[in-house]
Each structure stands twice: as structure tokens, then as C-alpha cells.
Amino acid sequence: MPDHVLELRGVRKGYGNGAPIVDIASFAMDRASRMVLAGESGSGKTTFLNLVSGILDPDAGEILVDGADLAKLSGRDRDAYRGRKIGFVFQTFNLLQGFTALDNLQVAMMWGATPRPERRSRAEHLLERVGLKEHLHKRPSQLSVGQQQRVGIARALVNQPVLVLADEPSAQLDRSNAERVLDLLKEVCAESAAALLVVAHDALVFERFEKVVQIADLNRKP
Numbered sequence: 001m002p003d004h005v006l007e008l009r010g011v012r013k014g015y016g017n018g019a020p021i022v023d024i025a026s027f028a029m030d031r032a033s034r035m036v037l038a039g040e041s042g043s044g045k046t047t048f049l050n051l052v053s054g055i056l057d058p059d060a061g062e063i064l065v066d067g068a069d070l071a072k073l074s075g076r077d078r079d080a081y082r083g084r085k086i087g088f089v090f091q092t093f094n095l096l097q098g099f100t101a102l103d104n105l106q107v108a109m110m111w112g113a114t115p116r117p118e119r120r121s122r123a124e125h126l127l128e129r130v131g132l133k134e135h136l137h138k139r140p141s142q143l144s145v146g147q148q149q150r151v152g153i154a155r156a157l158v159n160q161p162v163l164v165l166a167d168e169p170s171a172q173l174d175r176s177n178a179e180r181v182l183d184l185l186k187e188v189c190a191e192s193a194a195a196l197l198v199v200a201h202d203a204l205v206f207e208r209f210e211k212v213v214q215i216a217d218l219n220r221k222p
Contacts, residue, residue, distance in 0.1 A: 002067035004028040005162040005195045006052060011061035013047055022047050023220045024061075031162065033195040034186050036205055039215040045199045048215060049167060052197075053086055054078045066162045083111025087156030087194065089166035089185065093148045095140040101127055101151045102136045105158045112159030126154040129191075130184060146177035153185055157192050164189050166198040170205060182208040 008027040014020040021044040029035070039045045050056040051063055054070040063070050066085050073081055088094075095104050105123035114122055127136055130150040140148050149169065156164050166185060170178035182198075182205060189196040198205060206212050 002064070004030050004064070005033075005066055006197070007062075007064040008052070009062040009064075011051065011058045011063060013051060013056060013058050020059075020219075022051060022058075022215075024048075024218050025220055027218055029163070029195045029197065031193050031195050033197070033211075034189065034209060035196070035211040035213055036198045036200055036209045037215055038201060038206065038212050040201060043215050044219065045201075045215055046167075049165060049199050052163075053088070053165060054082050080111065083108075084113060084159055085162050087159065087161040087164040089149075089152050089156045089164065089169045091168040091171045093140070093145075093152050093172070095148060095151060095155075097140050100137045100139055101132060101143070101154075104140075104151060105155050108155045108158050114159070123154075123158060126158055126188075127151070129188060130154045144177075145172055146181060149173060149177075149181050150184065153181070153188060157188055157194065160192065161194055164194045164196045166196065168200055168202070169198060170200075170202065175204065178204055179208065 006029040008024050011022060011024045012020050013022040037045055037048065047056065051058055057071050068081060070078055096107060099107065102123055105126065106119050109119045124136060130153055132147060132150055135143060135147060169185060170182055173181060186196065
């Protein structure tokens with residue numbers, strides 16, 4: 001088993017004019033990591049997120065997720081690897097509107113390694129864990145925004161990833177729901193032994209995490 005679930009080595013990504021927006025000598029996370037990546041708009045947070053998820057290729061360097069260099073995988077293999085190894089929690093939830101909460105998780109499990117007969121029970125277990133036992137068969141439009149985000153958290157963990165990425169996960173929530181969702185996200189990632197990286201610029205998020213890293217501090221200075 002690799003020492004780190006996520007490792008960046010000499011990673012650089014620039015604009016068309018060559019100016020780097022991400023230029024990181026080294027960065028690593030192990031399974032116990034629960035951290036926030038902070039920075040103002042335009043600081044490179046989204047680019048960083050797209051790089052470590054394999055959506056973007058770096059101009060230089062290596063990005064390893066559970067030991068595999070994403071840039072060396074073919075497009076299809078990378079998509080499959082991402083589906084198994086990385087869970088996403090989106091700011092806008094990104095739930096399938098025509099499907100129930102239970103269906104949303106089972107569709108996500110098509111990327112994973114869980115045998116078909118076990119998918120329903122695992123999906124039910126996770127939805128119950130995030131407090132949605134009574135809402136398994138409701139569609140997103142029948143759920144509150146806080147409940148929708150909890151479906152998103154359960155979905156992110158359904159394939160037992162090594163790394164969970166959360167992009168401004170509390171941005172659509174009021175303070176009370178945001179605090180509950182952020183604490184729940186940390187708890188379920190710890191229970192699942194998944195590293196957690198939250199990308200945010202909100203002070204509320206910073207208050208709920210012990211480790212906050214500024215992307216400006218990661219980038220190499222000119």
C-alpha cells in the first residue's frame with residue numbers, strides 16, 4: 001500500500017501564455033488527512049482540484065492517487081480509476097433529478113467494484129449513516145438543501161474511495177446546516193479511512209478543520 005493516497009511532485013499548470021497558476025514542488029496526503037485548501041477566487045484552487053482529480057493534465061510533474069500516476073492512464077482507464085478511488089462532494093450537489101436518493105448512489109456504484117447484489121444494501125447503509133433512513137425513496141426535489149448535500153456525501157463514499165474531494169460543500173447551506181454537513185463529512189471520511197480535501201474560501205469552513213493550507217503557500221515563488 002502506498003505511503004500517501006495523494007502525492008504531487010513538481011506539478012506545474014499554466015495559462016496559454018505560460019504563466020503558472022499552479023506550481024507546486026511537493027504535496028502529500030495520507031489516509032488520516034482532513035484538510036482545507038484555501039485561497040481567494042482566481043488563486044488556483046479549482047485548477048488544483050481538476051488536476052488531482054485527473055480532469056486536467058499537468059504541464060509538468062506527477063500526480064499520484066493511491067500510487068498511480070493519473071497522467072499515464074488512458075482516458076477510459078483514468079475515468080474508471082477516478083470512479084473507484086476518488087469521491088466528489090459538489091457545491092451544487094449534482095444529483096440526478098429523476099432518481100431517488102437510493103438510485104443516485106446505485107448509479108454511482110456502476111463505477112466501483114461492489115458486486116451488483118450488494119449495491120442496494122451498501123447504498124442504504126450509507127444513506128442511513130448520514131441521517132436519511134426515512135428519505136431513501138425521495139427525489140432531490142423532495143429533499144431540503146441540507147438533505148441533498150447529505151445524499152452527495154453518501155454518494156461520494158459509496159465506492160469506498162481513498163480520497164474525497166469537496167468543492168465548497170457548504171456554500172449553498174445556511175450556517176446551521178453548513179456546520180452539520182461539514183462535521184458529518186469529516187466523521188464519515190474518518191470512518192471510511194478516506195482522506196478528505198475541502199476546497200473553500202469561507203471562514204466557517206476554516207473553523208471546522210484543524211488544518212487549513214493556503215494554496216499561495218504551496219505554490220513556488222517566482
